[in-house]
Amino acid sequence: MKKLLAPALLALAGLSLATPVAAQADFGSCLARLKPQAAAKGISGQAFDAATRGITPDLTILDLMNNQPEFKTAIWDYLSALVDDERVQDGRAAMQQWGRALAAAEARFGVDRHAIAGVWGVESNFGKDIGGRPLVQSLTTLVCYAPRRNEYFKGELMATLKIVQDGDINPANLRGSWAGAFGHTQFMPSTFQRLAVDGDGDGRRDIMNSVPDAVHSTANFLKKAGWVNGLPWGYEVRLPANFNPGLAGRKNKKPLSSWAAMGVRRVDGRPLEGNYSAGILIPAGVNGPAFVVTRNFDAVYSYNAAESYGLAIALLGDRLKGLPGIQAAWPTDDPPLSRAQRRELQTLLAARGYDIGEVDGKIGSKTREAIKDVERRIGLEPRGRPGGKVLQALRG
Known part of the structure; x- marks a missing residue:
C-alpha cells in the first residue's frame, strides 16, 4: 500500500544543507505545532506525547522517496525479482500453512485466495519483509520535511496515532516502510482505519502480528x-502483427469479442472467450508480452497505483495456482535475473574484491557501483543493472 509519489512532487531543495542540530530544532517546533492538530482529531495529549517522546527525524527517508522501483526499473527486471521460483515456492508453503485463513477470507469477501496471497507475497514476501522503520518517526519526518505532501502525510500520521490510541496494535511493533505502510500486506494507516477487519475473532485488527487479520483485511x-x-x-495474449498500440491501455476496455475480431488471441493460440470487457496492457511495447486485463486487475492496481505492481500480484497469483509464467520474450538481449541469480552475482562480485555489502539479492548502491565497473570492463554502458550479461561475464 505504499503511496507512490510522482517525481515532480519530490523536490526538497535546501534540506540536505540543514545541519543535524538545526534539523532537530525544526523538528521539535514541528511536533509542537502538530500536538493541537492531533487533539482536534480526537487524539489525547497523553497519547501524542507517548507516541512522539524522544523521537528524532530520519532524514534518510527523503532519499528513498526518489528511488521507487515501480517507476525506475525496467518491467522485466521488476517482475523477475518479484515473481521468481523462490517466491512461488515460499508462497505455496505460506498458503498451505494459512490455508484456513485464506479460504475463510475468500468465502467472506468473494475474493480469490490466490490474489490475496499475491498481494501478501509482493508486499512483504509472505511476512518476511514487513519493514522495520517506526511509523511515527517516519511520518513525522515526512510531515515536517516534505512540505508539498504535508497534508497527505499529516493525515497518515493522525491515523497512526489513532491506531495507537485505540489499542489495535502494540505501538512498539508499529513499524513498516519509509512511507508509513505496515503489516503483512502493507496497509497505509488511513487505509487500515477504513478497511482493516478482524480475521481471527479476537476483537482486534492486528495486521502486524495476525495473518488472518491481514488476509481478511486485504480481501476486504x-x-x-x-x-x-x-x-x-x-x-497473456498474442497480438496481431498490425495491432495499433494506441488502442492499448488499462482504461481502454472493449468487449472481448471486439479484441477477437482484431485478431487478438490467447498466447497459446486459443480464441478469446467470455462475456466481459477488458483492456490490453503492453508494458514493454508491442514487441513484448501483452495481456488482456479486466476490472479485477483494476482492483489490484488500486492497491498501489502502478501497472507493473499490479502485474506482479496477478502473475504471482497465477503461479501459485500452478499456471505458467509469462510465455512471450521481453524485448531485450540482456535477460533479467531472479533473486537467486542476483545473490550469485553479488557473491561473484565479492569474490573479486568488490565491496557490495550483504549478499541478499537486493541491489543497493554498493552493488550497483560494482556492476558499473564490470559493465565498463565488458564494453557495456555503465548503468549498474543486474543483468544476464554481467552475470555471465562474472561466471567466466
Whole structure:
C-alpha cells in the first residue's frame, strides 16, 4: 500500500544543507505545532506525547522517496525479482500453512485466495519483509520535511496515532516502510482505519502480528475496490502483427469479442472467450508480452497505483495456482535475473574484491557501483543493472 509519489512532487531543495542540530530544532517546533492538530482529531495529549517522546527525524527517508522501483526499473527486471521460483515456492508453503485463513477470507469477501496471497507475497514476501522503520518517526519526518505532501502525510500520521490510541496494535511493533505502510500486506494507516477487519475473532485488527487479520483485511480492500468473484484478472495474449498500440491501455476496455475480431488471441493460440470487457496492457511495447486485463486487475492496481505492481500480484497469483509464467520474450538481449541469480552475482562480485555489502539479492548502491565497473570492463554502458550479461561475464 505504499503511496507512490510522482517525481515532480519530490523536490526538497535546501534540506540536505540543514545541519543535524538545526534539523532537530525544526523538528521539535514541528511536533509542537502538530500536538493541537492531533487533539482536534480526537487524539489525547497523553497519547501524542507517548507516541512522539524522544523521537528524532530520519532524514534518510527523503532519499528513498526518489528511488521507487515501480517507476525506475525496467518491467522485466521488476517482475523477475518479484515473481521468481523462490517466491512461488515460499508462497505455496505460506498458503498451505494459512490455508484456513485464506479460504475463510475468500468465502467472506468473494475474493480469490490466490490474489490475496499475491498481494501478501509482493508486499512483504509472505511476512518476511514487513519493514522495520517506526511509523511515527517516519511520518513525522515526512510531515515536517516534505512540505508539498504535508497534508497527505499529516493525515497518515493522525491515523497512526489513532491506531495507537485505540489499542489495535502494540505501538512498539508499529513499524513498516519509509512511507508509513505496515503489516503483512502493507496497509497505509488511513487505509487500515477504513478497511482493516478482524480475521481471527479476537476483537482486534492486528495486521502486524495476525495473518488472518491481514488476509481478511486485504480481501476486504480488494472487494471494496471492485473485485468481481469468478472474473479472471486477465491473461497473456498474442497480438496481431498490425495491432495499433494506441488502442492499448488499462482504461481502454472493449468487449472481448471486439479484441477477437482484431485478431487478438490467447498466447497459446486459443480464441478469446467470455462475456466481459477488458483492456490490453503492453508494458514493454508491442514487441513484448501483452495481456488482456479486466476490472479485477483494476482492483489490484488500486492497491498501489502502478501497472507493473499490479502485474506482479496477478502473475504471482497465477503461479501459485500452478499456471505458467509469462510465455512471450521481453524485448531485450540482456535477460533479467531472479533473486537467486542476483545473490550469485553479488557473491561473484565479492569474490573479486568488490565491496557490495550483504549478499541478499537486493541491489543497493554498493552493488550497483560494482556492476558499473564490470559493465565498463565488458564494453557495456555503465548503468549498474543486474543483468544476464554481467552475470555471465562474472561466471567466466
